[in-house]
Amino acid sequence: MSEFADTKLTPLMLNHAAWVTHDVEKTADFYTRIMGMDLASTVYDDSVPSTGDQFPYFHIFFKMQDGSTLAFFEAPGLPPRSEVAHPAYDIFDHIALQAKDREEVDRWAAWLRSNGVDIVGPTDHDGLIYSIYFHDPNEIRLEITTPLDLEWNQHAKRAENDLKMWCDTKKSAEAEGRDVGTALVEFIRSQRQA
Numbered sequence: 001m002s003e004f005a006d007t008k009l010t011p012l013m014l015n016h017a018a019w020v021t022h023d024v025e026k027t028a029d030f031y032t033r034i035m036g037m038d039l040a041s042t043v044y045d046d047s048v049p050s051t052g053d054q055f056p057y058f059h060i061f062f063k064m065q066d067g068s069t070l071a072f073f074e075a076p077g078l079p080p081r082s083e084v085a086h087p088a089y090d091i092f093d094h095i096a097l098q099a100k101d102r103e104e105v106d107r108w109a110a111w112l113r114s115n116g117v118d119i120v121g122p123t124d125h126d127g128l129i130y131s132i133y134f135h136d137p138n139e140i141r142l143e144i145t146t147p148l149d150l151e152w153n154q155h156a157k158r159a160e161n162d163l164k165m166w167c168d169t170k171k172s173a174e175a176e177g178r179d180v181g182t183a184l185v186e187f188i189r190s191q192r193q194a
Helices: 024-034 087-092 104-115 155-177 180-194
Strands: 016-020 038-045 058-063 069-074 092-100 119-125 131-133 141-147
Touching: 024 038, 024 058, 024 069, 038 092, 038 180, 087 104, 104 119
Parallel strands: 016 069, 092 141
Antiparallel strands: 038 058, 058 069, 119 131, 131 141
């Protein structure tokens, strides 16, 4: 029996999420001036400690109110990001930053627009969350959001059931030789009507 059998490990909080930037100066201006985050820390070296790769980099961290951070790496000579094969990647890949309430999300929208940042929304996601979306100078999609359902992240039983139904629908469509996308659209519509 494993020594960890009775231990449930769950991360305490987000420490940082990190991406590549091609312009650390623009990135620093955006996250400190526009997003109001504090410059928290920096690291630079001529090799990557976790892999041993021999290239110089500058690693910069921006702190939010709860102490969690967003971080970026600038390394000279990196090629531009590859084009994404499907627009869904540009839509789904994002990080959501929480605001206090709906009014604060609206204030963020006004602030970002006043600084020339294009936004999408506000959007009410079926009474679950209220959000706006925009991109940073690195084309990373960000979301400012607030829960409308104060228990939005405490619906484990429903989430487990939804996951099972989604996976069962895919497996059934594959086994029957049906188009998986069409089967999932039918599933979504039937659940919406239920």
